[in-house]
Amino acid sequence: MLEIKDLKKSFREPSGSLISILDVPTFSMKAGEQVVLRGESGCGKTTLLHTISGLLDCDAGSIKLDGIELTKYSEAARDRIRADKLGYVFQTFNLLPAFTALENVKLGMTFARKAIRSERAAELLKSVGLADRMHYLPSQLSVGQQQRVAVARALANQPRLLLADEPTANVDPANQSKIIELIQEVCTQESVAILLVTHSDEVASRFSRIDRFEDLNRATEHTQTSVDE
Amino acid sequence: MSLFRIALRNLWFRKLPSFLTMLSMALGVALVVLVLTISGMIERTFKQSDNVGYNLIIGSKGSSIQLTFNTVMFLSEPVENIPYWYYMEFIPGADGRAKEYQRVGGKLGEPDRKGKYASLTSDGFAIPMCMGDYVGPFRCIGTTPQYFELLRYGEKDSAYEFSEGRNFVDYSDENGYYEAVIGSQVASVMKLKVGDQIYASHGKEGGEEHDDGFRIVGILKPTGTPNDRGAFVNMEGFYLLQGHIAPDRDPITGIEVKGSAVAPERDSKLSRVRLPIEKREVTAVLVKGSGMSAIGLEDQVKKSSFATAVSPVREITGLLEQFVTPVTLGLFILTSLVCVVSAIGIMVSIYNSMSERKRDIAVMRALGASRDHVLQIILIESTMIAVGGGLVGWLCGHLAGPMSNIWTEKTTGTTIGFFTSASSQELWLVPGMVLIGILAGVVPAISAYRTSVVKSL
Numbered sequence: 001m002l003e004i005k006d007l008k009k010s011f012r013e014p015s016g017s018l019i020s021i022l023d024v025p026t027f028s029m030k031a032g033e034q035v036v037l038r039g040e041s042g043c044g045k046t047t048l049l050h051t052i053s054g055l056l057d058c059d060a061g062s063i064k065l066d067g068i069e070l071t072k073y074s075e076a077a078r079d080r081i082r083a084d085k086l087g088y089v090f091q092t093f094n095l096l097p098a099f100t101a102l103e104n105v106k107l108g109m110t111f112a113r114k115a116i117r118s119e120r121a122a123e124l125l126k127s128v129g130l131a132d133r134m135h136y137l138p139s140q141l142s143v144g145q146q147q148r149v150a151v152a153r154a155l156a157n158q159p160r161l162l163l164a165d166e167p168t169a170n171v172d173p174a175n176q177s178k179i180i181e182l183i184q185e186v187c188t189q190e191s192v193a194i195l196l197v198t199h200s201d202e203v204a205s206r207f208s209r210i211d212r213f214e215d216l217n218r219a220t221e222h223t224q225t226s227v228d229e
Numbered sequence: 230m231s232l233f234r235i236a237l238r239n240l241w242f243r244k245l246p247s248f249l250t251m252l253s254m255a256l257g258v259a260l261v262v263l264v265l266t267i268s269g270m271i272e273r274t275f276k277q278s279d280n281v282g283y284n285l286i287i288g289s290k291g292s293s294i295q296l297t298f299n300t301v302m303f304l305s306e307p308v309e310n311i312p313y314w315y316y317m318e319f320i321p322g323a324d325g326r327a328k329e330y331q332r333v334g335g336k337l338g339e340p341d342r343k344g345k346y347a348s349l350t351s352d353g354f355a356i357p358m359c360m361g362d363y364v365g366p367f368r369c370i371g372t373t374p375q376y377f378e379l380l381r382y383g384e385k386d387s388a389y390e391f392s393e394g395r396n397f398v399d400y401s402d403e404n405g406y407y408e409a410v411i412g413s414q415v416a417s418v419m420k421l422k423v424g425d426q427i428y429a430s431h432g433k434e435g436g437e438e439h440d441d442g443f444r445i446v447g448i449l450k451p452t453g454t455p456n457d458r459g460a461f462v463n464m465e466g467f468y469l470l471q472g473h474i475a476p477d478r479d480p481i482t483g484i485e486v487k488g489s490a491v492a493p494e495r496d497s498k499l500s501r502v503r504l505p506i507e508k509r510e511v512t513a514v515l516v517k518g519s520g521m522s523a524i525g526l527e528d529q530v531k532k533s534s535f536a537t538a539v540s541p542v543r544e545i546t547g548l549l550e551q552f553v554t555p556v557t558l559g560l561f562i563l564t565s566l567v568c569v570v571s572a573i574g575i576m577v578s579i580y581n582s583m584s585e586r587k588r589d590i591a592v593m594r595a596l597g598a599s600r601d602h603v604l605q606i607i608l609i610e611s612t613m614i615a616v617g618g619g620l621v622g623w624l625c626g627h628l629a630g631p632m633s634n635i636w637t638e639k640t641t642g643t644t645i646g647f648f649t650s651a652s653s654q655e656l657w658l659v660p661g662m663v664l665i666g667i668l669a670g671v672v673p674a675i676s677a678y679r680t681s682v683v684k685s686l
Contacts (some may be wrong), residue, residue, distance in 0.1 A: 048684050050682075053595065055595065055682045055683055056683055057593070074597050074599070075599075078596065079594070079597055079598065079599040079600075080599070082595075082596075082597045083596065083597020083598075086597075088595045088596070090592075090595075090686060091426070094588065094591075094592040094595075095592070096589050096592060097242065097589075098238045098239050098241070098242030098243075098589075101472055103230060103238070106230045106594050107230055107235070107593070107596060108597075109230070109592075110230045110231075110232075110235070110596075110598070111596060111597035111598045111599070111602060112597055148274070153596070157597075169462070210632070
């Protein structure tokens with residue numbers, strides 16, 4: 001379902017020198033597989049997720065998602081593929097404050113080449129336990145509820161792969177377990193593969209496949225912050 | 230969820246800045262529409278006045294603008310008078326002057342001769358007007374029944390019609406010389422009807438009222454001309470009012486002979502005794518000659534020592550071109566600048582919001598929105614602000630006209646409807662303003678287009 005070969009990504013420093021961030025000879029995931037990626041802060045995990053999602057161009061290599069070679073496509077085409085085949089859950093939830101919970105989920109459907117189905121959005125919110133909070137704004141929801149909405153939104157388009165970047169970093173331990181359980185449960189129901197980045201041992205212990213990023217990545221230089229371009 | 234709905238929710242989320250930006254656009258467009266309304270109204274007033282039905286105004290020497298304003302629009306201060314005998318020189322027909330002498334009576338040199346300018350007015354008319362009094366806030370005009378019989382108005386050369394009653398006559402058994410016709414606004418503002426008496430106040434609005442009243446025998450249908458706010462009384466009755474009798478003057482020095490302004494003996498209000506010619510003066514004479522004769526007549530009158538002739542059309546057009554048009558243009562430029570400032574306001578407002586919305590834009594991109602989607606959303610937002618503000622401004626600008634009718638009707642004699650000012654300029658100007666507003670969204674839209682997703686997430 002996801003196959004990465006000889007993926008390389010480097011950034012130019014203000015001084016002009018190149019820093020190699022990613023050098024991944026091979027990485028693959030099967031359909032519906034749930035994988036945890038662990039590694040030090042700033043080692044390039046988020047950069048890898050951004051590259052898989054097509055938000056970042058890679059310098060070399062191949063990324064095949066569901067049989068589609070992402071690196072051959074333009075940015076606009078990658079946007080469409082992302083909308084159709086990928087779901088994204090962020091560390092800081094990133095719900096849009098102007099939209100209700102239901103609208104945030106429907107927003108996930110807006111950019112995909114599928115019809116917007118309000119019933120599906122409502123069903124997803126029901127499945128994450130927010131049937132009575134559909135018309136609440138993010139500011140009216142608790143932290144845990146906001147992350148549930150983010151999960152529902154990521155799954156709105158029935159993606160093939162869910163990318164989750166430390167989705168429990170900002171929630172208390174009690175909610176951590178609930179959210180991970182929820183993600184795993186809903187993704188199993190929907191046959192969606194998960195690639196989840198976490199620092200938490202507790203979270204990692206819930207997954208059968210745990211990959212160490214340092215083992216995958218041969219790049220020696222690490223970024224200070226994972227979002228540097 | 231459509232891009233339109235996303236843009237609408239974004240605007241709704243930032244209600245106050247969105248409202249204020251829309252308000253500034255609305256104010257700009259309303260000002261432009263208002264300026265167009267005012268300039269359209271002024272032009273309309275002038276154009277209606279330039280088909281007054283006569284070629285020349287004969288009046289005392291002095292400001293030709295003042296004579297025109299006073300005679301045509303009933304505005305400005307009343308001008309000096311000219312003797313009645315001079316008016317008689319313009320009466321058309323070989324025996325016009327002689328007949329008038331027989332009708333009025335009094336002292337007149339060479340009473341049987343033809344009027345000096347009679348041949349130049351042979352196809353037209355000469356109608357005298359006496360002014361200086363008021364009925365309530367409206368001008369009182371002493372004239373002859375010919376005013377409504379011979380004059381035409383408007384683009385279609387319409388004849389004056391009465392919504393009630395009839396024209397006044399030279400003499401009637403019931404009212405003698407004291408009959409009046411009032412304009413539609415005089416009737417509505419002063420709540421007057423046929424059969425009521427009106428009393429002219431001497432010299433100024435709110436001045437001392439004359440004892441003898443005039444019976445209203447007719448109310449004019451609305452004409453959209455200054456005549457709507459005139460109270461027209463029979464000149465014969467007007468002359469008999471206290472203070473309207475011209476004194477005798479020393480033939481050499483022109484100085485008034487004291488105690489000579491005496492009214493003739495009359496046994497009742499219905500008496501047929503008239504004020505003699507030598508005691509009469511007129512404020513203006515409305516003259517219609519045939520084509521080229523008007524030019525010759527104007528030149529001849531201007532050569533006289535105490536009267537002048539002005540072409541109302543030329544005066545009005547000249548005033549429009551020299552004063553009104555540049556002022557309107559200036560106002561128009563100023564208000565257009567207001568709109569440009571409003572458009573910059575839209576740009577600044579959306580642009581400033583970009584920094585706080587970078588994360589939202591990045592999230593949308595991560596959810597699959599393309600750069601084009603983001604660009605479109607921002608442009609839809611600026612379009613909604615510009616079109617919304619433009620529509621509100623357009624409505625307010627047009628509503629301001631009818632709402633100001635209480636004032637404009639009274640002061641200019643014209644009324645403004647909702648679409649009165651809808652000019653061809655408006656057809657491109659208002660959409661042009663809105664387009665500038667929309668274009669103002671381009672800069673922030675490009676900024677959104679360029680937002681780095683990876684940096685902003």
